[in-house]
Amino acid sequence: MNKYKGIFTALLTPFDSANKINEKELEKLVKFCLGKGVKGFYVCGSTGEAFLLSTEERKQVMEIVKSCAPDSTLIAHIGSINESEATELAKHATKLGYDAISSVSPFYYKFTFEEIKNYYTRLADEAGLPMLVYHIPLFSGVSMSTQEMASFLSDERFLGIKYTSNDFFTLEQCKTNFPTKIVYNGFDEMLLSGLVMGADGAIGSTYNLMADKFVKIYELFGQGKIAEAQKIQQEANKIITVLCKIGVMQAEKEVLNQLGFNFGVCRHPFGEPTKADKELIAKEIIPYL
Secondary structure (H helix, E strand, O other): OHHHOEEEEEOOOOEOOOOOEOHHHHHHHHHHHHHOOOOEEEEOOOOOOHHHOOHHHHHHHHHHHHHHOOOOEEEEEOOOOOHHHHHHHHHHHHHHOOOEEEEEOOOOOOOOHHHHHHHHHHHHHHHOOOEEEEEOHHHHOOOOOHHHHHHHHOOOOEEEEEEOOOOHHHHHHHHHHOOOOEEEEOOHHHHHHHHHOOOOEEEEOOHHHHHHHHHHHHHHHHOOOHHHHHHHHHHHHHHHHHHHHHOHHHHHHHHHHHOOOOOOOOOOOOOOOOHHHHHHHHHHOHHHO
16 A cells, blocks of 8 residues: 555646647646655646546546656546546546546535445446545535545445545544555645644645655654654745635646746636736745745
8 A cells, every 4th residue: 555655746737828738738747746756646636627627638637647657656536526427537547557546525416425425436346446535525515424434444445535624533533443544634734734643645736836845744754753844834834825815726827837837827717816916926935945
């Protein structure tokens, strides 16, 4: 299971002036993150604007990442409220040789837990790959109890949970009761908290910009150097505070643009950073990366 432990970038998706996926820039970002020490990538997640991409575009992103990071641990987010689409993406991930698949819980229609569980198990069976449950109640509106999470963690088809919540008690219970399963911390600003409570690593959006900071936090924690890790977490959180003022994904793309990438902007209905936003990024973020 060691290949699943560590720091994973939840990749952004770059678009060119024609609003098409910019393959060259995506490859450049993958190499950039690998140079900063990440273990692998979470591909086509919410950070990658998955729900604003077509099925074919999601496949394209998966293919690009696999081709330029063949030796990294790759997790394909195949989640969709359209289960047929999710199944198609899951099979594509298997065909490409991904290490695992993941999915956000089916949302909007307030599905029962039984319906949600059946969705996950059908996808896992179709793909034949380990499944990672993506738990993000703030955005999905789907909350799960410790007992409900246990029903996944006790199933050999499930790798573990991408845990994007500040309920660290439940995170700790999942890891304590199922020590052989993988639990990833989701909120970047709380990485150290998640590690203290048992997380095996993390999947993060701001790792696109500053993965080296989080790799260092992970390493220092493993060495028992908590105070040093906390200092770096504080440095990262100053940057995250600025990103949140602007809009995290919109700001992240602008940061990359200012770092010499050509990442364009987020797809509509997202807005674009203003001139003042760009100046704030140049002043409060760029010098600290």
